[in-house]
Amino acid sequence: MARGWIHRGLRAGLLALRVLVGLLVLRGEVASGQEPRASGPASRTVAPADPAARHAAELTKLWEAAAASPRDADLQNRLGEALERMGALDAAVEAFERAVDARPSFRKASNNLILTLVKAGRGPAAVSRARALADAAPGDAERQFTLALALSEQDVEAALAAFRRVIQIDPRHALAHVNLALVLKRADRMPEAIDALQRALAIEDRAQAHYQLGVLYWQQGDAGRAVSELRAAVAGEPGYADAYYTLGAVLADRGDPGGAERALRQAIALRPDLAGAYDTLGRVLRQAGREQLS
Numbered sequence: 001m002a003r004g005w006i007h008r009g010l011r012a013g014l015l016a017l018r019v020l021v022g023l024l025v026l027r028g029e030v031a032s033g034q035e036p037r038a039s040g041p042a043s044r045t046v047a048p049a050d051p052a053a054r055h056a057a058e059l060t061k062l063w064e065a066a067a068a069s070p071r072d073a074d075l076q077n078r079l080g081e082a083l084e085r086m087g088a089l090d091a092a093v094e095a096f097e098r099a100v101d102a103r104p105s106f107r108k109a110s111n112n113l114i115l116t117l118v119k120a121g122r123g124p125a126a127v128s129r130a131r132a133l134a135d136a137a138p139g140d141a142e143r144q145f146t147l148a149l150a151l152s153e154q155d156v157e158a159a160l161a162a163f164r165r166v167i168q169i170d171p172r173h174a175l176a177h178v179n180l181a182l183v184l185k186r187a188d189r190m191p192e193a194i195d196a197l198q199r200a201l202a203i204e205d206r207a208q209a210h211y212q213l214g215v216l217y218w219q220q221g222d223a224g225r226a227v228s229e230l231r232a233a234v235a236g237e238p239g240y241a242d243a244y245y246t247l248g249a250v251l252a253d254r255g256d257p258g259g260a261e262r263a264l265r266q267a268i269a270l271r272p273d274l275a276g277a278y279d280t281l282g283r284v285l286r287q288a289g290r291e292q293l294s
Helices: 002-027 040-044 049-068 073-085 089-102 107-119 123-136 141-152 156-169 174-186 190-203 207-219 223-236 241-253 257-270 275-287
Strands: none
Touching (some): 049 073, 073 089, 107 141, 141 174, 174 207, 190 207, 207 223, 223 241, 241 257
């Protein structure tokens, strides 16, 4: 009986997915898992129809395969990941739930489920799941880390304690240091956040840590260090559009219009939907007496 309900639910979801994907293809929003494009300058670039159609066809085939094999945990997890990338969060949650139900020990699917619940605004459910797993294995750094991530959007002090618990279990957990810094930043504890990021970089050279450190230095008024960290971020990850965008903004503030223009154009090339980069580039060009975006 339960499997019959699962099959019917998946097939009803497939019909809804076909309608949704069709609308997104018409609007040019299904391409390489990108979010719908923002209005304004970003609307100049529309996703090519053929890649969008291919992506839609692949997703539909994946859904059909999942409908035919609702107890295939790997397939359900892949479907959930695809749905999460396109922003269909409730459907992604259902797919991850099926994956975990089919294989309770499937850690990747369990983590995906918890983090997607957070993204979907269902934080208490995410924390409840993550806490149950963490309490069952208090010495497991990864379970404690997932709990800390779930708590990050719910309870700042609890999240800080959870990330510190991860670091106590595994002092070289670089991502725990990075995420600890992000929560400290939200709590306006900037010196501690900078210290956490420096510790993360001492463990592992991560572009994300350089980027976040650059943002913090900029906010603290230290543009020189900000530029150094942002350049390190794009050197480590050449496709890091947000880092190029922020680098361009910092260089513009420092009076380096040439460097700012190069960084901003690179950000736009990588992410044509990055509306703020167009605005900042327009300001740089106007200040240089060049009104047209050539």
